[in-house]
Amino acid sequence: MSWQIARDDLPDLARGATLLGTGGGGDPYIGKMLVEQVLGEGSITILDPDELADDLFVIPTAQMGAPTVMVEKIPAGTEPSLSLRILEEHLDRRAEATMPIECGGINSMIPLIVAAETGLPVVDADGMGRAFPELSMETFAVYGVHGSPLALAGERGERVIIDTGDDDRQMEWLARAITIRLGGVGHIAEYAMTGADVRRTAVPRTLSMALALGRAIRVAREEHRSPFDAIAETLSSTLYCHMRTLFEGKVVDVDRRTTEGFAKGVARIVPVDGGDDELEIRFQNENLIALRNGELVAIVPDLICITESESAEPITTEGLRYGQRVRVLGISTPDLMRTPEALAAFGPSAFGLSERFVPVEELIPGEN
Amino acid sequence: MSWQIARDDLPDLARGATLLGTGGGGDPYIGKMLVEQVLGEGSITILDPDELADDLFVIPTAQMGAPTVMVEKIPAGTEPSLSLRILEEHLDRRAEATMPIECGGINSMIPLIVAAETGLPVVDADGMGRAFPELSMETFAVYGVHGSPLALAGERGERVIIDTGDDDRQMEWLARAITIRLGGVGHIAEYAMTGADVRRTAVPRTLSMALALGRAIRVAREEHRSPFDAIAETLSSTLYCHMRTLFEGKVVDVDRRTTEGFAKGVARIVPVDGGDDELEIRFQNENLIALRNGELVAIVPDLICITESESAEPITTEGLRYGQRVRVLGISTPDLMRTPEALAAFGPSAFGLSERFVPVEELIPGEN
Structure with a gap:
């Protein structure tokens, strides 16, 4: 309709x-x-x-x-x-x-x-x-x-x-x-x-999904519910039905260059309360791969989304700053984006990554 | 016709x-x-x-x-x-x-x-x-x-x-x-x-002029006449009526880079029999300026042509080699290429040169 x-x-x-x-x-x-x-x-x-x-x-x-x-x-x-x-x-x-x-x-x-x-x-x-x-x-x-x-x-x-x-x-x-x-x-x-x-x-229906996600985050905030629960709930009835929390922490390093018409670089996130854990995210305009202590936790074309840890406000590559408190989400993409033909066009190898695509819901098993 | x-x-x-x-x-x-x-x-x-x-x-x-x-x-x-x-x-x-x-x-x-x-x-x-x-x-x-x-x-x-x-x-x-x-x-x-x-x-009539110049050089060689005289004679009845010899000598230095889609550089020519004289030619694909011992002798849009010293065969920028014996010619361009509007489009300043345009026939007074 x-x-x-x-x-x-x-x-x-x-x-x-x-x-x-x-x-x-x-x-x-x-x-x-x-x-x-x-x-x-x-x-x-x-x-x-x-x-x-x-x-x-x-x-x-x-x-x-x-x-x-x-x-x-x-x-x-x-x-x-x-x-x-x-x-x-x-x-x-x-x-x-x-x-x-x-x-x-x-x-x-x-x-x-x-x-x-x-x-x-x-x-x-x-x-x-x-x-x-x-x-x-x-x-x-x-x-x-x-x-x-x-x-x-x-x-x-x-x-x-x-x-x-x-x-x-x-x-x-x-x-x-x-x-x-x-x-x-x-x-x-x-x-x-x-x-x-x-x-x-x-x-x-990706335009309506974007609108629904944005609305769900806002309404959850207004109602003092978890916006992350609202995101997961919204996604559950779409083609993007798996959501995982990849990491929570603070941004400690952003290396970003605008080169050949792209913003390329890497961001590092560590726990707020210290510890040896580290999430590394590499990006070319978009976040391409997330490695937790060197282990793959999400990879393109699945979505790697950096958000503010309380409000779930999404943070863009150019908005990344030292000290930001963030929660990093991994979200599964629809099947038509994960076929061999699709992965050849925009899977890891299309970005020069040597890692193989593994669905985020397999990398981090969970209930949804 | x-x-x-x-x-x-x-x-x-x-x-x-x-x-x-x-x-x-x-x-x-x-x-x-x-x-x-x-x-x-x-x-x-x-x-x-x-x-x-x-x-x-x-x-x-x-x-x-x-x-x-x-x-x-x-x-x-x-x-x-x-x-x-x-x-x-x-x-x-x-x-x-x-x-x-x-x-x-x-x-x-x-x-x-x-x-x-x-x-x-x-x-x-x-x-x-x-x-x-x-x-x-x-x-x-x-x-x-x-x-x-x-x-x-x-x-x-x-x-x-x-x-x-x-x-x-x-x-x-x-x-x-x-x-x-x-x-x-x-x-x-x-x-x-x-x-x-x-x-x-x-x-x-620049196509017919190119043909006439090439033919005149060839016929002069065949008839054991000076091809340079033949060039001057051919030009005399065209809009390019002034020809000057800017220098005779050998190529001793060519600094050429292909950068940003252009071949840019500089060539240096000294007399074959020694001496302190030197001609410096700067080019961006084409020869732009010729300086004899630092003095301007020809400048764009007038033509600066490097030729083999005996045969008058023209030498391109990419054909320049150490040791070549050359004669460098300066040829005047038609009036419509020397108006203020024309010089703004392809005169010295259009190439970042600080020198002002002076017609080659004024820089080197002579009979034709």
């Missing part, structure tokens, strides 16, 4: 999208402000993927760049819709809906900016089921819908179209070069597809 | 284009082989700019990249025409002719490859009147025809369209990024214009 999203929903959506951003994906709070600006008192129609007409023409929209840059380089606001228009003109076909390519981070919000500006509905699905650093890391691509042609809009009205056929990694490679030269951020429309393609290739 | 170019003309054209390449522009001998391959025993129609219909639709074609890479990364041969087709599709208008953007180096040949493949004629004009390292350094741009939209084709069929409006430097900046990520070479179609635009903005 289609539903409406309005201004009051945006803070919850931003919070949930930050959790699903697993440290990356860019700060959705900036995106939220841009949506609010365009949306005003209106609302946006969200379409359930099961109800899309087979031939509905969907053009996903997103921002690409290093999250550390996105925080400082706020878009003018017109680029997301411009990227959609560029691709429409190139394909000589008007979009009937837009969609996130990435439900984590700012890219949960970019399609809403487009929707508010154009009146298009937004499909409740995405191609990452979380956040990933590269445009080729999409379930869309894994299951046969390719990113090309990609349209990219810059803040000074630059228009770029990139078509690398079915080579989505080459598309990422070229689009990243443009984004770097635009100052670190570009706005894109890509992975144009039909409603039938959405059902076949997308991770369903 | 239109004329025909055939296989037998290509060696002369390559030689003349290398001279006009002023050290850069890429090695036209590789381009020549590609033209020969496509052209066979056929011929290509060359159109005089004065005879173009006002509304003739011209799409120039070229290769971009570092000459040092171009020598090692030989194109498949289909990219130049692909770039033209991409731009035609994007503009929804078929080209009626192609044209060089740069008459020096390999870009004298690329439009001939396109012409041989497509049957289009080639306009006898270009936008640099020599070779320059950047796509924005065009008389086209100086006089109001902008490069966008630019179409770029890669060797694996990659298609890229870049539109930066009237900001040709931003177009160069983005296209260079793509070219670097394609391995250092890309094929482009850009500066689409009408016949009337050609007459208003292009340097006329």
Whole structure:
């Protein structure tokens, strides 16, 4: 069933999208402000993927760049819709809906900016089921819908179209070069597809899940219940049904560099009350792997989420600071993100990690 | 009057284009082989700019990249025409002719490859009147025809369209990024214009001049006359009417790096028979400035051409070797390349040089 999203929903959506951003994906709070600006008192129609007409023409929209840059380089606001228009003109076909390519981070919000500006509905699905650093890391691509042609809009009205056929990694490679030269951020429309393609290739209902997670955390806080229990409860009825606490402690080291258009680095967390335990998290925009005392406890594409230890407020890579008290969560991803084809696209080896993917619910057995 | 170019003309054209390449522009001998391959025993129609219909639709074609890479990364041969087709599709208008953007180096040949493949004629004009390292350094741009939209084709069929409006430097900046990520070479179609635009903005008859120069050098050698006299004689009836010998000697030092998509460096030449004299030439793909014992003797956009001291064979930046016996020529450029607007686009300051432009015929007074 289609539903409406309005201004009051945006803070919850931003919070949930930050959790699903697993440290990356860019700060959705900036995106939220841009949506609010365009949306005003209106609302946006969200379409359930099961109800899309087979031939509905969907053009996903997103921002690409290093999250550390996105925080400082706020878009003018017109680029997301411009990227959609560029691709429409190139394909000589008007979009009937837009969609996130990435439900984590700012890219949960970019399609809403487009929707508010154009009146298009937004499909409740995405191609990452979380956040990933590269445009080729999409379930869309894994299951046969390719990113090309990609349209990219810059803040000074630059228009770029990139078509690398079915080579989505080459598309990422070229689009990243443009984004770097635009100052670190570009706005894109890509992975144009039909409603039938959405059902076949997308991770369903991730926008509504992000909203539900953000809302659950807020309501639990208001009702003085554990927000972590609220997260687990919300996830239990979704495709992301396993949640584990990987570690609790304080951040003692963050080594982060913005290089080649990415924020790369490592964070270390130790218990607040001392002791020899240590959690090491390595990230490339997003958190990729968590090692507890050198032992694997969670690994991409499962979600590794760093949150404030009391409020469960998710913390992005660029928000990590020495001394923060945190709880690190591991959350299982849906089966379509764990197939051999999916792992080839965005599993450990796609990030140069030598560790093999093991589901978080196997690494840490538990009840849910 | 239109004329025909055939296989037998290509060696002369390559030689003349290398001279006009002023050290850069890429090695036209590789381009020549590609033209020969496509052209066979056929011929290509060359159109005089004065005879173009006002509304003739011209799409120039070229290769971009570092000459040092171009020598090692030989194109498949289909990219130049692909770039033209991409731009035609994007503009929804078929080209009626192609044209060089740069008459020096390999870009004298690329439009001939396109012409041989497509049957289009080639306009006898270009936008640099020599070779320059950047796509924005065009008389086209100086006089109001902008490069966008630019179409770029890669060797694996990659298609890229870049539109930066009237900001040709931003177009160069983005296209260079793509070219670097394609391995250092890309094929482009850009500066689409009408016949009337050609007459208003292009340097006329540079293709025929390159051919005439190459032919004059060859014939002089065959007739045991001085090829340098032949060059001077050929130039005297063109818009490039002043030639000066800047230095004769041997190359004693070449410092060359391929960096950020360019071949940058410096060469030093001293007299063969010793003495304290020294010519220093700084280059960015092309030779930019010549200093004799620290005194300016020629500077961009005038041509600084290093040639073999006996045969007058032009030597490219990547062909410079320790010990070569050379004669360095300075050649004046046409007035439309020396206006304040032109100098702002491709004069000394456009290359970060602090020296002011002074015409070579004023720096070295002489009779022609």
